[in-house]
Amino acid sequence: MEAVVVKNLTKTYGKEKTVAVDDVSFSVNKGELFGLIGPDGAGKSSIFRMLTTLLLPDGGSASVDGHDIVRDFRQIRSSVGYMPGKFSLYQDLTIEENLHFFATVFGTTIEENYHLIQDIYVQIEPFKNRRAGKLSGGMKQKLALCCALIHKPTTLFLDEPTTGVDPVSRKEFWEMLKRLKEQHITILVSTPYMDEASLCDRIALIQGGKILSIDTPQNIVNAYPDRLLAVRAHEMYRLLKALESYPAILSSYAFGEYAHATLADTDTEALQAYLRGQGLTGVEVKDADVTIEDSFIKLLH
Numbered sequence: 001m002e003a004v005v006v007k008n009l010t011k012t013y014g015k016e017k018t019v020a021v022d023d024v025s026f027s028v029n030k031g032e033l034f035g036l037i038g039p040d041g042a043g044k045s046s047i048f049r050m051l052t053t054l055l056l057p058d059g060g061s062a063s064v065d066g067h068d069i070v071r072d073f074r075q076i077r078s079s080v081g082y083m084p085g086k087f088s089l090y091q092d093l094t095i096e097e098n099l100h101f102f103a104t105v106f107g108t109t110i111e112e113n114y115h116l117i118q119d120i121y122v123q124i125e126p127f128k129n130r131r132a133g134k135l136s137g138g139m140k141q142k143l144a145l146c147c148a149l150i151h152k153p154t155t156l157f158l159d160e161p162t163t164g165v166d167p168v169s170r171k172e173f174w175e176m177l178k179r180l181k182e183q184h185i186t187i188l189v190s191t192p193y194m195d196e197a198s199l200c201d202r203i204a205l206i207q208g209g210k211i212l213s214i215d216t217p218q219n220i221v222n223a224y225p226d227r228l229l230a231v232r233a234h235e236m237y238r239l240l241k242a243l244e245s246y247p248a249i250l251s252s253y254a255f256g257e258y259a260h261a262t263l264a265d266t267d268t269e270a271l272q273a274y275l276r277g278q279g280l281t282g283v284e285v286k287d288a289d290v291t292i293e294d295s296f297i298k299l300l301h
């Protein structure tokens with residue numbers, strides 16, 4: 001059963017008609033954790049804002065729980081939860097007041113749906129009288145998630161929930177999402193962090209308003225067409241320069257302490273000899289495990 005269906009959705013901005021979302025189609029199954037993965041400006045927020053009825057599309061159509069995003073905006077607004085990219089809560093209200101406010105707006109109470117937020121809320125409850133503006137990034141994020149959940153949405157839209165959040169809070173946040181999935185809530189999450197892609201059931205890789213690929217993270221990685229090499233030497237900058245000028249090179253880029261490279265041939269011995277011939281020391285060439293980031297880079301070219 002599909003919770004979200006997007007067909008040829010398009011959005012342009014301004015007189016110049018900058019295309020932010022370009023003929024995008026995908027669907028999300030009920031109870032799925034679906035990720036929109038792409039860099040800043042890829043069009044993720046525009047898609048989420050159209051699906052939550054805050055922005056009108058210029059073309060195409062979409063539905064959430066069978067409701068059309070233009071015609072049935074009222075039903076969608078009462079049934080979805082949305083956590084925008086920028087912190088959107090009332091800075092002058094306390095944690096408890098913010099939560100109470102959101103519950104009241106949706107005609108419910110904190111008590112009625114407390115079971116949904118309990119796991120998350122207990123972590124910020126000791127500070128419930130602190131104003132939202134005075135919270136740390138991780139705490140703000142937890143409060144925003146509680147506020148987006150308090151009316152028991154069927155579908156949750158989380159726009160870059162972990163941007164600017166420390167690594168420990170990021171990990172905790174994804175664990176919270178896993179637990180929410182068990183409550184049968186459909187979750188759409190956007191992120192620029194490629195390492196978070198593997199935590200989703202399925203992902204759409206997006207760039208320049210276009211979807212490059214949609215599949216499970218594992219299938220996307222498995223579809224990588226080339227043999228990927230991890231290459232190391234004592235001097236990274238010189239290594240990258242040498243790789244660029246290697247005759248059989250197809251692609252090369254820095255990847256942590258290694259360079260990742262693909263070749264037109266399979267002769268890694270010849271590559272090592274070439275690099276040593278260029279005066280590089282500490283040369284190591286081995287097969288690399290393909291990551292979503294490698295797949296993304298490949299799809300971009």
Ligand SMILES: Nc1ncnc2c1ncn2[C@@H]1O[C@H](COP(=O)(O)OP(=O)(O)OP(=O)(O)O)[C@@H](O)[C@H]1O
Nearest residue numbers: 013014018019020039040041042043044045046047
């Ligand atoms: N209100 C607007 N007016 C003009 N251009 C806009 C507007 N909102 C977004 N854009 C442009 O549309 C493109 C897509 O932006 P969008 O915010 O949807 O991307 P994103 O993937 O969510 O990235 P970000 O993390 O930067 O928000 C970008 O080029 C952006 O500059």
